[in-house]
Amino acid sequence: MSLPPSPRIHALDAVRASALFLGVVLHASMSFIPGIPIWIVQDSQASAGFSLGFFVPHIFRMVLFFMIAGYFARMALGRRGVLGLALDRAKRIALPLVTLWMPIFALIVTVAIWGAIKANGGEAPQQETPPLTAQNFPLTHLWFLYLLVIFYAVSLPLAALIRLVDRSDRSGRLIDAVTGLLARSPLGTLVLAAPIAASFVTTPMWMSWFGIPTPDTGLIPNTGALIAYGTAFAVGWAAHRCSDLVLTAWKRAWHVNLVIAVGLTIWLVMELGVTPNFMPVAAGLDRLPVAAAYTLAIWTWTFGLTGAALVVFTRENKIWRYLADSSYWVYLLHLPLVMAFQVALSDVALPGAIKLAIVLAASFAILLGSYHLIVRKTWIGGWLNGRRLGKAAQDTPGLTADTPG
Numbered sequence: 253m254s255l256p257p258s259p260r261i262h263a264l265d266a267v268r269a270s271a272l273f274l275g276v277v278l279h280a281s282m283s284f285i286p287g288i289p290i291w292i293v294q295d296s297q298a299s300a301g302f303s304l305g306f307f308v309p310h311i312f313r314m315v316l317f318f319m320i321a322g323y324f325a326r327m328a329l330g331r332r333g334v335l336g337l338a339l340d341r342a343k344r345i346a347l348p349l350v351t352l353w354m355p356i357f358a359l360i361v362t363v364a365i366w367g368a369i370k371a372n373g374g375e376a377p378q379q380e381t382p383p384l385t386a387q388n389f390p391l392t393h394l395w396f397l398y399l400l401v402i403f404y405a406v407s408l409p410l411a412a413l414i415r416l417v418d419r420s421d422r423s424g425r426l427i428d429a430v431t432g433l434l435a436r437s438p439l440g441t442l443v444l445a446a447p448i449a450a451s452f453v454t455t456p457m458w459m460s461w462f463g464i465p466t467p468d469t470g471l472i473p474n475t476g477a478l479i480a481y482g483t484a485f486a487v488g489w490a491a492h493r494c495s496d497l498v499l500t501a502w503k504r505a506w507h508v509n510l511v512i513a514v515g516l517t518i519w520l521v522m523e524l525g526v527t528p529n530f531m532p533v534a535a536g537l538d539r540l541p542v543a544a545a546y547t548l549a550i551w552t553w554t555f556g557l558t559g560a561a562l563v564v565f566t567r568e569n570k571i572w573r574y575l576a577d578s579s580y581w582v583y584l585l586h587l588p589l590v591m592a593f594q595v596a597l598s599d600v601a602l603p604g605a606i607k608l609a610i611v612l613a614a615s616f617a618i619l620l621g622s623y624h625l626i627v628r629k630t631w632i633g634g635w636l637n638g639r640r641l642g643k644a645a646q647d648t649p650g651l652t653a654d655t656p657g
Contacts, residue, residue: 263565264320265576267558271317272583273575274309275393279587280611281305283594284604287527293367293595297604303526305608308517310463311546312553314396315484319554321400322488323495325407334412341404344636349397352584357392359588367595386471393587395468399477403485424493431490435501441509441555445547447483451476452543454535460542461529464550480550499562506559513552516545578623580636582616590615 282291284302329337369376382388391398414423434440452458455476458465464480467473491498523542533539565572593611600607627633 262568262573263561264323264558266565266569266572267316267561268320269572269576269579270557270561271313271320272579274313275583276586276590276615277612278306278309278313279393280590280594280608280615283598284608285528288530290528291594292364292591293371293598295594295598295604295607296600297602297607299604300526302604302608303528304521307461307521307526311517311520311549312513312557314464315480315550316554316557317396318399318403318481318484319488319491319558322403322485322490323492324488325404325485326489326492329408329411334408334415338404338408340638341400344638345397345400345404348584348636349394349401353392353394356394356585356588357390360392360591363588363591363595367591367598370595370598388469389471391468391470393468394584395466395473398471399467399473399481402473402478403482407485407489427490428494432494432497435491435494435498441548441551444483444487444551445544448476448480448550449540449543449547451479452546453537453539456535457532458535458539458543459530459532460539460546461524463546484554502555502559503562504559506556506563509552509556509559513549513556516549516552520545520549577628577637578620581623581627581632582619584636585622586615586619589618 281302283293283295284298285291285294285306286298286300286303325337328340332340365376384390418424434443448464452460455465458476465474465476467477520542523545533542590611593614597607597610602610627636633639
């Protein structure tokens with residue numbers, strides 16, 4: 253049975269696509285970051301300026317993504333119900349994670365070995381590989397799917413339980429009141445920043461330059477990532493309950509939020525530097541200024557960019573619509589491809605900016621070309637996007653913008 257169409261929110265489509273595409277830019281920049289190598293290869297033209305391509309998007313991009321995911325998750329819940337949404341997310345999030353992890357990981361390992369051989373003068377370095385355990389399991393960049401599975405596994409049973417025991421929706425009205433108050437007040441940003449800042453301050457080995465610790469290793473996500481991204485998912489979920497009020501508040505304050513975000517980011521760069529720093533400050537209040545600035549930057553970037561998109565993307569833009577539809581596929585497949593171009597160009601005598609541009613241009617050309625040829629109108633698109641596009645598909649944000657693809 254087909255679901256009735258619902259209006260597509262083009263601005264949030266653009267936000268979701270931008271968050272995922274920024275991930276490609278972030279990973280492409282990592283081979284050009286100077287200092288202690290943080291990637292499989294360090295380019296011969298690494299310089300401090302490229303660090304910003306990692307540092308700035310890393311502040312906000314995944315919080316932005318999980319907030320949009322939470323927003324459309326609740327929209328889809330209203331259309332599909334708990335069971336229907338659970339089955340849909342099992343197909344489009346859990347199944348891609350399970351089936352695509354192995355081939356993507358194998359490609360990443362292959363490119364990593366190539367990079368190691370190239371860096372070692374043509375000889376394979378001798379290195380023992382530890383056995384896989386729950387603690388060191390390499391989720392790679394697919395960790396975002398793993399967290400989404402966790403958030404759905406928590407939110408959907410909870411939503412079903414609340415519907416069962418609170419038929420008058422008293423708890424919902426209380427959530428709406430709190431959400432409206434926080435959305436209209438500057439204190440809302442401080443409230444949302446507080447739990448993440450507390451995590452940063454109390455985590456023994458928090459490395460401030462890297463902000464939210466990426467949960468890409470191990471099947472038990474780190475506490476900081478669960479707090480940060482779980483809060484973002486919950487914010488998006490709550491925002492949908494009083495959507496008009498919240499979206500209007502974000503639109504109204506977008507410029508203020510972006511000015512604050514840029515100012516905080518400049519201060520963080522001046523304080524932390526542009527070269528990765530792996531030395532954590534001792535846990536305690538000495539971390540508080542950086543932790544507070546970083547977490548406030550997270551939310552001001554998130555609300556500022558979302559509000560700006562709501563102002564700019566008031567109508568459908570076919571280019572952004574296409575990019576939004578392709579973004580899930582692009583992000584799933586981009587990492588081994590980007591890494592391969594980085595290894596191939598690592599010792600080429602070209603300016604770093606040109607090499608970075610080549611990596612990005614070649615990667616996007618292949619990823620978007622493959623999306624158009626083998627995904628968009630095929631069963632793969634039906635699997636990942638919920639329907640095949642280009643065949644009079646209905647525009648349903650519950651089927652598109654609430655998930656990575």
